[in-house]
Amino acid sequence: MSDDGRFFDVEQAPPSGEEPPPRRRAEGGRRGRAAGRGGRGRGAASGRGGARRASGGERRRRRGPGSDLGGRVMVAIPAAIAVIVVNAAGGPIWALALLGIGILAMHELYAMLRPVQPVAVAGFVALAGMLAAALYGTHFHILLAAVSIVPVLFVLVALGPEREHATLSMATTILGIYWIGFALAHAMLLRELPHGNAIVIDVLVGTFIGDTGAYFGGRMFGRRKLAPRISPNKTVEGLVIGMVCAVAAVLLAGLYQDWLSTTEALLLGVGVAIAAPIGDLFESFIKRDVGTKDTGRAFGAHGGALDRIDAALFAAVVGYYIWYALA
Structure with missing residues (x-):
């Protein structure tokens, strides 16, 4: 625990768009060298060199929303191909793919929460059990797997090395199980429903297009902050544009699926449009609380696995229950 009462004593990342404060030692050294050179040194510091730094910063500020498009596309295309392939295969292959991405996401979460020592192995075991239950069982078996991990977690903590914050250790472990494990188990269940493979793609397309629309819409039209204490760069305008894009994406996908009516596509799109931004904000809240910019x-440069699937974790759960009710 840090001196101010926080359990996460890590250096806070500077807000997006701001340079980190200079180290005092380096600052003092610059002042000493400038003083030794006299007014000329100070003039040089604020002259051509300062102009060059300002022009560099100006160039960064002038970059338009398209400056990040290439990188996003390079990440999105291979990821989309991989999802399409494993989703089409379904069954154990889909379950193993979800297990892989889930373990990576859990690892990133537990690494962020390292000061309170979450029990990562318990989270991984729970994830595997819940995915197996979703593949071969029912909702009951998923719940059974999730509940069973609580006594197992207690035994691991009680018999393991002494922990300074054992209760927080168990609580943060369960956070990963409930946030990531339950969501991916619902993604497994959704794939097993009638036309579930196509609905999974619809949900992911709506999530991705909505996130992209929110990003670029916020960059171009954003004025009012959405949640400055959680994610300073998100805007109300970006949220609205992203939600419209998400609904439109699912509706457009529905045009090529004759078994999916316009009303069903609209309901699914609205569910994704509402759930995905909440999932994004949820992850941003945790990252801001522990003082990190990316999970991995x-x-x-586009962050970790949890940064990429945060919105989809919420959207998959909502998408499952909407389609379960409709199908």
Whole structure:
């Protein structure tokens, strides 16, 4: 626990678009060198060099929304192909793919929460059990797998090395199980419903298009902050544009699926449009609380696996229950 009472004593990441504060030692060294050179040194610091730095910053500020498009596309295309292939295969292959992405996402979450020592192995075991229950069983078996991990978690903590915050250790472990495990189990259940393979794609398309629309819409038209304490860069305008794009994407996909009516596609699209931004904000809230910008580097500059699937985790659950009711 840090001196101010926080359990996560990590350096807070600077808000997006701001440079981190200079280190005092380096600042003092620059002042000393400038003083030794006199006014000329100070003038040089604020002259051509300062102009170059300002022009560099100006160039970064002038970059339009399209400056990030290439990187996003390079990440999205291979990921989309992989999802289409494993989703089409279904069954154990789909379950193993969900297990892989789930373990990676859980690992990133537990790494962020490392100060309270979550029991990662318990989270991984629970995830595998819930996915197996979704593949071979029913809702009852998923619930059984989730409940069973609580005594197992207790035994692992009680018999393992002494932990300073054992209760928080168990609580953060269960957070990963409920957030990531239950969501991916619902993605498994959704795939097993009638036309479930196509509905999975519809949900993911709505989530991705909505997220992309929110990003670029916010960059171009954003004025009013949506949740400045959670994610300072998100705007109300971006949210609205993203929701419209999500609904439109699912409706458009429904035009090529004769078994999916316009009303059903609209309901599914609205569900995705509402759930996906909440999932995005939920992850942003956790990252801001622990003071990190990205959950990992699995996708390079675009962050970790959890950064990529945060919205889909919420959308998959809502998509399942909507389609379960309709189908």
